[in-house]
Amino acid sequence: MNAPITSPALTAKDFKSDYKPVWCPGCGDYSVLTAVTKALAMLELRPENVAVVSGIGCSSRIPAYTTCYGFHGVHGRSLPAGTGLKVARPDLTVLVASGDGDGYSIGGNHFLHACRRNVDLTYIVMDNHVYGMTKGQPSPTTEPDWSSKLAPGGTGVREFHPLVIALASGANFIARAFSGDPNGVAALIVEAVRHPGFSFVEVLSPCVTFRPEQRGWKESARPAPVAYTDDPARAARRLMTDDGFNIGVLYKGRRAPFAGLPAAPTHSLADLEGGFRL
Amino acid sequence: MKANHSSVSVALAGSGGAGVMTAGNMLLEAAAAAGYYGLMTRTSGPQIRGGEAAAMVRVSTFATDAQDDRFQVLAAIDWQNVNRFATELPLGPESILIGDQAHGEPPEVFTKTGARYFPVPLKQLAGQVQGGWPNMIALGVLAGLMGLPAQALEAAINKAMKKGVEAGIAAAKLGLAQAANLDGFKLKEIPAKSSRWLITGNEAAGYGALRGGVRFVAAYPITPATELLEWLSPALTKVGGTLVQAEDELASINMALGASYGGVPALTATSGPGLSLMIEALGLGVTAEVPVVVVDVMRTGPSTGIATKSEQADLNIALYGLHGDAPHIVIAPNSLSDCVAATEWAVGLAESLQVPAIVLSDQYFGQARAVVDVPAFEKKSFHRAKANSNGQPYKRYALTDSGVSPMAIPGTPGITYTADGLEHNERGTPSSQSGDHLAQMEKRARKISQLDPGDAWASIEGEGDVALLTFGSCTGPAREAFARARAEGFDARLVSLRMLAPAQPAKLKQALAGVKRVLVLEQNHSGQFLRYLRSEYELPGEVKSLRRPGPLPFRPEEIYREIVRP
Structure with missing residues (x-):
């Protein structure tokens, strides 16, 4: 968070565009959109100094629903696009939005390397354990016995554990949020943006269309029983053993973020030519 | 002696x-x-x-x-x-x-x-x-x-x-x-020495990128493009830019697009396998109209092929690899030292037309080191048209006559927008309507088809009714073959294309006026360049294909024999 405050603070409404989302009624992503706009207002940012970058999927439609600069790229590549943008323009606040298919499946490799690269950006994944846009196929976080047309009887493949992977890969901030509590999500996003380096916010965001049973998440989600730790070993033990419904900041690291563009040139092009000159 | x-x-x-x-x-x-x-x-x-x-x-x-x-x-x-x-x-x-x-x-x-x-x-x-x-x-x-x-x-x-x-x-x-003590091969005295560089094609391309204004590079190591990146990494730092080593080529191209969207001219360099991985994102660059340059240092393919040796067989993928109708730029340097100007030009075209450009270098140029005359650079001014708020609703993809619409750079107030790979209307709102698709498609095609490259589209030497058409690193031996033929009083025309896309049929037609015999020279097995010429241009008279796959380079002698053949 390093954009200058040039005008009086805005409200959440100022960050919401007039586009009507394509999401189904009841989708958890509406609340995430609300939370993002609230967080940006709380951070006293201006829309022009924030970029929201995404890939493909239901959740990845979020950039245009904000009044910020948006980049809606190709499937799975939101993190590289966001990384390039933040490295080239360290003055911007960069939020990268994704879903469990976009972020953990097709974009899985970028997730690992974004965590270890530790560029100062915030990665918000709306996880609903299903591919919604393509109408109900299992994703990496889907339970192995969840039956679908593509995998009748279930995939039989164990779930991906994004928070553990993030920790092991070097993410500097790890939080879990639940879209049923937009104010809570907003508070976590604020903290994530303020924390230097790669901040990862996994948001449980129900898909009421293809996973109606996820309405029950509001009963399961609860504040994490203990405060966050900065000790990766302790964090690993907690993340490995929790049931996936502990909400809050779970880990805050102290790694220095990746450096962006240097402040100023030290050489001219003619100086570089000197290296070739005979 | x-x-x-x-x-x-x-x-x-x-x-x-x-x-x-x-x-x-x-x-x-x-x-x-x-x-x-x-x-x-x-x-x-x-x-x-x-x-x-x-x-x-x-x-x-x-x-x-x-x-x-x-x-x-x-x-x-x-x-x-x-x-x-x-x-x-x-x-x-x-x-x-x-x-x-x-x-x-x-x-x-x-x-x-x-x-x-x-x-x-x-x-x-x-x-x-x-x-x-x-x-x-x-x-x-x-x-x-x-x-x-x-x-x-x-x-x-x-x-x-x-x-x-x-x-x-x-x-x-x-x-x-x-x-x-041995019979040697003593060189003649050299005439007055001109101003020269000692440079590899990879360094030349890297320098051309910086001259074009590139200040962000993301890339993944690959033979034979790695030296280009290794030269650029410290050089970028010196001129206030940076290089990010990406986790793969999918990341490289998307990082470059992200940086360019942020207003910083961006490039990546790779070889055939990497270019294959970048193709989807190049389509994003076309649709979202985000400038980006890919230098493809071609090696023998397909698949891993012969990683260390040269071939001109990525022409098809560079021209036609993108899905959908995706107008973009393809430039080929036609000498080692032209890697500077060709890459600089590609960056300028990408920036000014808000479009991806592919530079087709190859292993031969990239890894060869040569003493070259310092290139004469033209003073060309290319820049990205940037938007500012005028109080009106901002139309990122406005249907202009030129097809180019001023681009808002993040940080600019009042004109925020979302760059989108989804088809969209003028405002950038995703649209699945046929009218928007047609209008935006024509806009994207227009900015490429209206491009007039002037004389830069090809280098043309000689006169006569025999013409040889080629591109890239085949040009060097062809030039030498022509010099020999000319020394013996046999003149012919050498046309080495530098701009491969968009095609320049009117200019080639003029260059070939009166020609009775056409030779098409390329280093690949299937005649990709010949097929391209056949589809985009009218070739007069008798046409003969001179081609073989890499890695063996053409020798001047074999080209000479074809030129002077009665």
Whole structure:
């Protein structure tokens, strides 16, 4: 968070565009959109100094629903696009939005390397354990016995554990949020943006269309029983053993973020030519 | 021995650790110091370290980036596996072989060419100098055979060696003395020396990128593009830019797009396998209208192919690889030094038209090092049209006459928008309506089709009713073949295309007016360039395809024969 405050603070409404989302009624992503706009207002940012970058999927439609600069790229590549943008323009606040298919499946490799690269950006994944846009196929976080047309009887493949992977890969901030509590999500996003380096916010965001049973998440989600730790070993033990419904900041690291563009040139092009000159 | 050669080609071969590349580079430096032009190419076995290798050095009184028909000298520190390079090292009865008896006789594949063998005790001579090495003896022998002066050799050794300079010079002088006993191939005196660079094609492309304004590069290591990135990494830092090593090529191109969306001109460099991975994101660049440049240093394909050797077989993917109708730019440098201007031009076109551009270099240019005349740069002014708020709703994809719509750069208030790979309307709102698709498609096509590249689209030399069409690194040997034909009073037209997309049919038609016979020269198996020409252009008269896959380069002689054929 390093954009200058040039005008009086805005409200959440100022960050919401007039586009009507394509999401189904009841989708958890509406609340995430609300939370993002609230967080940006709380951070006293201006829309022009924030970029929201995404890939493909239901959740990845979020950039245009904000009044910020948006980049809606190709499937799975939101993190590289966001990384390039933040490295080239360290003055911007960069939020990268994704879903469990976009972020953990097709974009899985970028997730690992974004965590270890530790560029100062915030990665918000709306996880609903299903591919919604393509109408109900299992994703990496889907339970192995969840039956679908593509995998009748279930995939039989164990779930991906994004928070553990993030920790092991070097993410500097790890939080879990639940879209049923937009104010809570907003508070976590604020903290994530303020924390230097790669901040990862996994948001449980129900898909009421293809996973109606996820309405029950509001009963399961609860504040994490203990405060966050900065000790990766302790964090690993907690993340490995929790049931996936502990909400809050779970880990805050102290790694220095990746450096962006240097402040100023030290050489001219003619100086570089000197290296070739005979 | 008369100094009557205008070009001498030598190869120095040996197994890993023998120092053939080190000696080859010093020979090239010595030739440059003596005022000659020079070219060094290299070949090696598949080993990561060690294994047989050969440095091929051509020294000439004229600028060229082509290999000659034959090598006058093949010297070997040892002969282990050197026979594997036989097709790449053509010799003739006028050629000589230099080798150390201690390592046995030269392989028959070389002696049967009629080349004469002169043994030189490289190892024993090296033993006479404390800290002397056989490669430095060989360096002296080769320099002596060309008639390079001792001072030039000393200067080159001084420049290249960090330690052991005196031993190096002493050993090289022993080699020079050996050469005095042999019939050599003395070079003519060189006329007045022009202002020159010693540069590889990869460095040239990197420098062109910086000249074009690129300040962000993301890339994944791949042979033979890696040196381009290794040159750019520190160079970018010096000019206020940066290079990010990405986790794969999917990340490289998307990082570049992200940076460019942020207003910083961006590039990535790769080879065929990487370009294949980048194709989807290039389509995003087309639709979202985000400038980006990819330098493809082509190697033999498909798949991993021969990673270390050259081929011009990525033309199809560069032109047609993107799904959907995706107008974009494809530029091919047609000399090693043109890698500067061609890449700079590609960056300028990408920026000014808000479109992806692909630069088709190849391993031959990329990894060859040559003495070149300092290129004359045109003062071209390309820039990205940037938007500012005028109080009206901002239309990122406004349907302008030129097809180019001013782009909002993040940080600019009042005109925020979302760049989108989804089809959209003028405002950028995703749209699945046929009218928006057609209008935006025509807008994107218009900005490319209205582009007038002026004379830069091709280099054209000569007159006559025979024309040769080519592109890229085939141009060097073609130029040399044309010079020979012209010297014998046979003129013909050489048209080397630099702008491959968009095609320039009107300009080629004019260039080929009156032509009765067309030769199409390219280094790939299926005739990709010929097929492209057939689909985009009208070719007059009789058309003949001259093609073969990599890695063997075309030799001037074989092109010459086709030009002058009755």
